[in-house]
Amino acid sequence: MSSKNNNKLNVPEAREAxxxxxxxxxxxxxxxxxxxYNGDITSRQAGSVGGQMVKKMIESYEQxxx
Numbered sequence: 872m873s874s875k876n877n878n879k880l881n882v883p884e885a886r887e888a889x890x891x892x893x894x895x896x897x898x899x900x901x902x903x904x905x906x907x908y909n910g911d912i913t914s915r916q917a918g919s920v921g922g923q924m925v926k927k928m929i930e931s932y933e934q935x936x937x
Contacts, residue, residue, distance in 0.1 A: 896923040
């Protein structure tokens with residue numbers, strides 16, 4: 872099994888901003904992420920971070936529609 876990251880961003884220049892956003896969301900849900908590899912966190916923790924990211928993106932989109 873390969874550990875290569877296959878996640879592609881539509882705008883590669885956004886990688887740093889997305890990493891900051893991920894760290895911010897992780898802090899909000901109490902998950903301690905570190906820079907780089909985080910394969911040692913549980914699926915539940917990873918899902919919490921991803922879910923928080925989606926929640927905040929939806930809230931941001933809804934605010935832009937007002």
